[in-house]
Amino acid sequence: MDDDMDNHPAGHDHAVVLGAGLAGLLAARVLAQRFARVTVVERDELPAAGPAFRPGVPQSRHAHVLWSRGLDVMEALLPGITRALLAGGAALLESPRDFLWLSTADWFGPVPGARILLAGRELLDWTVRQEVLRDGRIEVRSGCAATGLRAGPDGRTVTGVELRDGGPLAASLVVDATGRTSRAPAWLAALGHPAPAVTRYDSHLGYSSRFYEIPPDPARRWQGMYVQGRPDSPRGGVLVPLEGGRWLVTLIGNGEHAPPTGDEDFLDFARSLRSPALYDAIRDAKPLSAPTGFRSTANEWRHYERLERWPTGFVVLGDAACRFNPVYGHGMTVAALAADALDRAMGTLSARDLPGAARRIQRSTAAVAAVPWQIATSEDMRYPETEGPPPDRVARALQAYMSRVIVGANADPAISRRFFGVLSLSTSPNTLLSPGTVVRVLSKWRLPTSPATTDYPAHHVPPAG
Numbered sequence: 001m002d003d004d005m006d007n008h009p010a011g012h013d014h015a016v017v018l019g020a021g022l023a024g025l026l027a028a029r030v031l032a033q034r035f036a037r038v039t040v041v042e043r044d045e046l047p048a049a050g051p052a053f054r055p056g057v058p059q060s061r062h063a064h065v066l067w068s069r070g071l072d073v074m075e076a077l078l079p080g081i082t083r084a085l086l087a088g089g090a091a092l093l094e095s096p097r098d099f100l101w102l103s104t105a106d107w108f109g110p111v112p113g114a115r116i117l118l119a120g121r122e123l124l125d126w127t128v129r130q131e132v133l134r135d136g137r138i139e140v141r142s143g144c145a146a147t148g149l150r151a152g153p154d155g156r157t158v159t160g161v162e163l164r165d166g167g168p169l170a171a172s173l174v175v176d177a178t179g180r181t182s183r184a185p186a187w188l189a190a191l192g193h194p195a196p197a198v199t200r201y202d203s204h205l206g207y208s209s210r211f212y213e214i215p216p217d218p219a220r221r222w223q224g225m226y227v228q229g230r231p232d233s234p235r236g237g238v239l240v241p242l243e244g245g246r247w248l249v250t251l252i253g254n255g256e257h258a259p260p261t262g263d264e265d266f267l268d269f270a271r272s273l274r275s276p277a278l279y280d281a282i283r284d285a286k287p288l289s290a291p292t293g294f295r296s297t298a299n300e301w302r303h304y305e306r307l308e309r310w311p312t313g314f315v316v317l318g319d320a321a322c323r324f325n326p327v328y329g330h331g332m333t334v335a336a337l338a339a340d341a342l343d344r345a346m347g348t349l350s351a352r353d354l355p356g357a358a359r360r361i362q363r364s365t366a367a368v369a370a371v372p373w374q375i376a377t378s379e380d381m382r383y384p385e386t387e388g389p390p391p392d393r394v395a396r397a398l399q400a401y402m403s404r405v406i407v408g409a410n411a412d413p414a415i416s417r418r419f420f421g422v423l424s425l426s427t428s429p430n431t432l433l434s435p436g437t438v439v440r441v442l443s444k445w446r447l448p449t450s451p452a453t454t455d456y457p458a459h460h461v462p463p464a465g
């Protein structure tokens, strides 16, 4: 036991989680099963009266899709959360049946797909926070920024955190869930630990998003849509229904096709997508906000799990460890899966033994990023201007095969079930490589990857005029 801990006996049975985003809150929920107290330290002042925007999660102004796997894991950790979200106005849809999707090939028909939850990010965070804080062992200190780690004299044992106002705070386990702006590499360096290797793929994707009032239309038979870009037409858009009778429309484009943030340009860009369906939907709708841009969308994996030396009592989770190009919609599900992996890695360890298992926990939680990382980076590498380690021959063969899977999924429910199972992170990608699936996929080789017209899906009614 080091001196620092002796100075702070409260630290013995105390875990500190930095960041009250989804990764931090879900981790706190799990840690409260072992620690007598869990303190979540959050830099922002958290809204007290209900869901509201806050600067620490700027991405909340852009469309977020929660895949069924993420929701299922959240439900297991916080029973009743789905009901609470739906009561708050979230929508649980079937994609592509009622959430239309123009893939890189054609519009998906109403094939078996996956459930997705659509809600304002503020509603999601608020609801998760309310549910997590029902646990009396968990407390939030908001308006309080973490500025570094405290450690024993040799830097090998993390004993707490430094806070900008009101620190230090002693703890035997510290979890960094401060998201994409995490300073963990510098904090570790200050303790004498090497920086993690970083793998980065940047397809220079830009987002521009705007809220609209949902215009009444009794003939509308869909609730949301995704018009996907592709390398020869790298512009896309997603329209999601949100609580409060709103649509959130996010336009997407790579490199010089990044979407504009001017009022008029926003509609012009929407008109230039591969299908007019999204433009038709919003052209006469009433905007409720100005467009907001976002450009920091690179995939970036900080490989803490590879470091040979790792301090006792420290773990990095969520976007702080690995962030993804958001267009594939996996970050929140990965945050939930990381909490689940933390739960499993804790096994039967007591609060006293957990800090010593930090390195193993870091590896287990990092492993959940592998599949979404593969999906995001191999898709991004289809775009010639993407910066990052080039794909090898196997990766190229898989890219070509996945193009055929997307075509086959639209014609064969068995392929579509597997494709959406993998995309929603519910089933292993190996299911797409089983001999039976490969034969099914290749038997559809005559179907075109670029159909003559992608104007409207067959199960969609264009608006009058």
Ligand SMILES: Cc1cc2nc3c(=O)[nH]c(=O)nc-3n(C[C@H](O)[C@H](O)[C@H](O)COP(=O)(O)OP(=O)(O)OC[C@H]3O[C@@H](n4cnc5c(N)ncnc54)[C@H](O)[C@@H]3O)c2cc1C
Binding pocket: 018, 019, 020, 021, 022, 023, 024, 041, 042, 043, 044, 055, 056, 057, 059, 062, 063, 064, 065, 066, 067, 144, 145, 146, 147, 177, 178, 179, 180, 181, 182, 207, 294, 296, 317, 318, 319, 320, 326, 327, 328, 329, 330, 331, 332, 333, 334, 335
């Ligand atoms: C534009 C965009 C769109 C996205 N769309 C999707 C989507 O469709 N589906 C999906 O699943 N994911 C999506 N994501 C990813 C998703 O938002 C994140 O992966 C997910 O929220 C997990 O985030 P986190 O909890 O790790 O970090 P965050 O949500 O960023 O939370 C980090 C928290 O730490 C706090 N903090 C920061 N520094 C400190 C400090 N020093 N001390 C104390 N607190 C601090 C912040 O205020 C914040 O509350 C998108 C991301 C972006 C950028």
